[in-house]
Amino acid sequence: MLDLAILGLLADEDLHGYEIRKQLRARLGFLVNVSFGSIYPALSRLEATGAVVAVEPPDPEALGPAPPPVPPTGSLSGEWAAFRARRHGVGRGRARRSRKVYRITPSGLELFAELLAGAGGDDARSFGLRLAFARHLPPQARLSLLQRRRAQLVERLAEVRRAVDGDDLDRYARTVVEHTAEGIERDIGWVDRLMEGETHVEQSKKGPAATPERVAAGHGRDRRTSQGRRSL
Amino acid sequence: MLDLAILGLLADEDLHGYEIRKQLRARLGFLVNVSFGSIYPALSRLEATGAVVAVEPPDPEALGPAPPPVPPTGSLSGEWAAFRARRHGVGRGRARRSRKVYRITPSGLELFAELLAGAGGDDARSFGLRLAFARHLPPQARLSLLQRRRAQLVERLAEVRRAVDGDDLDRYARTVVEHTAEGIERDIGWVDRLMEGETHVEQSKKGPAATPERVAAGHGRDRRTSQGRRSL
DNA sequence: GTCATCATGTAAGCCGTTACATGATTGC
DNA sequence: GCAATCATGTAACGGCTTACATGATGAC
Numbered sequence: 001m002l003d004l005a006i007l008g009l010l011a012d013e014d015l016h017g018y019e020i021r022k023q024l025r026a027r028l029g030f031l032v033n034v035s036f037g038s039i040y041p042a043l044s045r046l047e048a049t050g051a052v053v054a055v056e057p058p059d060p061e062a063l064g065p066a067p068p069p070v071p072p073t074g075s076l077s078g079e080w081a082a083f084r085a086r087r088h089g090v091g092r093g094r095a096r097r098s099r100k101v102y103r104i105t106p107s108g109l110e111l112f113a114e115l116l117a118g119a120g121g122d123d124a125r126s127f128g129l130r131l132a133f134a135r136h137l138p139p140q141a142r143l144s145l146l147q148r149r150r151a152q153l154v155e156r157l158a159e160v161r162r163a164v165d166g167d168d169l170d171r172y173a174r175t176v177v178e179h180t181a182e183g184i185e186r187d188i189g190w191v192d193r194l195m196e197g198e199t200h201v202e203q204s205k206k207g208p209a210a211t212p213e214r215v216a217a218g219h220g221r222d223r224r225t226s227q228g229r230r231s232l
Numbered sequence: 233m234l235d236l237a238i239l240g241l242l243a244d245e246d247l248h249g250y251e252i253r254k255q256l257r258a259r260l261g262f263l264v265n266v267s268f269g270s271i272y273p274a275l276s277r278l279e280a281t282g283a284v285v286a287v288e289p290p291d292p293e294a295l296g297p298a299p300p301p302v303p304p305t306g307s308l309s310g311e312w313a314a315f316r317a318r319r320h321g322v323g324r325g326r327a328r329r330s331r332k333v334y335r336i337t338p339s340g341l342e343l344f345a346e347l348l349a350g351a352g353g354d355d356a357r358s359f360g361l362r363l364a365f366a367r368h369l370p371p372q373a374r375l376s377l378l379q380r381r382r383a384q385l386v387e388r389l390a391e392v393r394r395a396v397d398g399d400d401l402d403r404y405a406r407t408v409v410e411h412t413a414e415g416i417e418r419d420i421g422w423v424d425r426l427m428e429g430e431t432h433v434e435q436s437k438k439g440p441a442a443t444p445e446r447v448a449a450g451h452g453r454d455r456r457t458s459q460g461r462r463s464l
Numbered sequence: 465g466t467c468a469t470c471a472t473g474t475a476a477g478c479c480g481t482t483a484c485a486t487g488a489t490t491g492c
Numbered sequence: 493g494c495a496a497t498c499a500t501g502t503a504a505c506g507g508c509t510t511a512c513a514t515g516a517t518g519a520c
Binding site: 016017018036037040041044098099100 | 498499500501502503
């Protein structure tokens with residue numbers, strides 16, 4: 001799950017660990033308290049498997065849609081050394097020392113797509129996370145994500161309902177399960193609205209701005225399609 | 233958290249591991265998927281520290297002198313459990329051996345009270361669990377539980393709000409945080425209603441109406457209450 | 465006599481946490 | 493120079509899961 005979140009952020013822009021944590025808090029409100037003790041090992045792991053690479057900090061805000069090739073040279077330590085060497089001095093304004101900026105690789109994008117589409121984890125968090133990155137999914141995968149989630153919610157609701165009117169619960173236990181049940185109903189309504197929105201978008205799809213947002217595409221930072229807030 | 237749940241169930245009736253899991257699913261809908269791999273070690277641990285003891289399945293005829301025998305009336309599930317425990321032994325000899333029925337001890341009740349009142353864990357689950365057992369809490373502790381929760385929710389809402397209108401999120405990320413925010417608002421409303429209910433109960437305390445203790449205790453008398461439990 | 469269910473337990477491992485250790489940069 | 497912040501990392505541990513191993517009981 002953490003891997004998914006990290007890859008998702010890196011799919012938009014290069015980041016270093018510290019920043020990743022901030023973004024996680026800022027952008028995925030629900031995934032709040034991820035600690036450094038998780039993030040750094042996760043990044044190391046991802047780097048070891050080639051899903052991300054460490055790059056020298058780019059000129060701030062100067063990178064184009066497809067920043068220079070990222071050649072798969074093995075000499076990471078070389079780059080690192082160069083970066084380190086340059087860290088202290090000159091380097092235009094704030095060279096910002098020892099941070100290690102990561103960039104997602106093509107294989108990392110593949111992994112991201114897999115994790116994003118994969119069925120693993122049926123809890124609210126993992127669904128929320130996937131949905132938050134749903135723009136990277138093709139429309140039909142989006143729909144199937146929603147459908148899967150809906151099925152789970154319906155099943156869960158049945159279970160909870162069984163509890164709510166089967167047993168003789170005291171008022172406290174009862175209010176808890178009732179509140180839980182209502183929450184699930186609310187979630188179902190939400191998912192339903194999202195599904196509706198999906199098919200609607202599907203119909204009015206002739207416009208340019210590709211909804212799918214291909215995952216395998218190079219990353220550039222202006223993914224902000226101007227499609228609107230409303231309508232979900 | 234599991235300890236708390238187990239002790240809470242055992243505070244009502246003697247149970248064996250397998251049953252505990254069922255009750256967990258049936259009565260605390262949200263704590264659903266607790267697996268045996270967690271429950272049994274937890275029980276062993278609790279037994280090792282003296283919080284619970286294993287009792288032999290009640291010898292039907294010669295029910296021990298110790299805890300007052302199962303009174304003729306009481307909570308349905310309690311009766312049912314007792315029945316189940318007894319039924320296979322009744323014939324003769326065959327004591328339905330392999331199950332290990334646990335009973336909470338005075339020190340276990342202390343531990344339960346501690347865990348229940350303790351501040352640890354500020355997530356929804358742990359709050360829901362505590363609230364579900366709130367009948368075992370003195371009214372003022374109940375109120376403070378709700379107040380603590382409310383404060384957390386308010387804080388969390390502020391954080392999420394910051395995310396929702398600070399960043400430029402795409403529609404998917406946005407709907408997730410918005411839905412999260414709404415959920416928190418809903419939770420706050422719920423907690424508010426509960427707090428109101430508390431003070432209301434407090435005021436009309438002289439009435440015969442269902443004060444918390446009575447609700448699950450059948451006709452006003454606890455099973456095997458001779459020792460203790462009253463005071464939680 | 466064998467199958468489903470009830471019942472208990474162990475081992476390995478995942479995924480995260482807290483706590484600790486270290487060091488660079490910035491601002492006063 | 494000192495503190496606060498930024499930044500990276502390691503170690504130990506926690507709690508829960510899955511998978512596995514074992515066995516009793518009742519039904520057919």
